[in-house]
Amino acid sequence: MNINNFKEKAEFLKSIAHPTRLTILHELLKSKKCVTKIESVVKARQPNISQHLAVLKATGVVDYKSEGKQKCYFLCNPEKIKNLFSQLGIK
Numbered sequence: 001m002n003i004n005n006f007k008e009k010a011e012f013l014k015s016i017a018h019p020t021r022l023t024i025l026h027e028l029l030k031s032k033k034c035v036t037k038i039e040s041v042v043k044a045r046q047p048n049i050s051q052h053l054a055v056l057k058a059t060g061v062v063d064y065k066s067e068g069k070q071k072c073y074f075l076c077n078p079e080k081i082k083n084l085f086s087q088l089g090i091k
Contacts, residue, residue, distance in 0.1 A: 015058070021052050028078075061075065
């Protein structure tokens with residue numbers, strides 16, 4: 001593995017290494033969710049949720065589809081997140 005692979009892995013790990021982002025990922029493992037639904041589950045304000053989602057999107061962890069005026073987010077690689085959560089003991 002070369003240094004670029006390690007940098008990519010480090011960026012991925014940094015992008016998810018926050019309690020709010022882990023909570024968002026946990027919710028997205030269940031199903032695609034719009035920001036308003038994530039807001040109600042995470043108990044944070046919409047601007048804060050959007051900042052966390054932007055970090056996750058920038059590293060390719062999540063993406064979204066526009067549904068009307070809302071953005072609904074989904075995991076790009078749910079199996080990768082599921083396996084990681086399993087290793088961390090997150091159910």
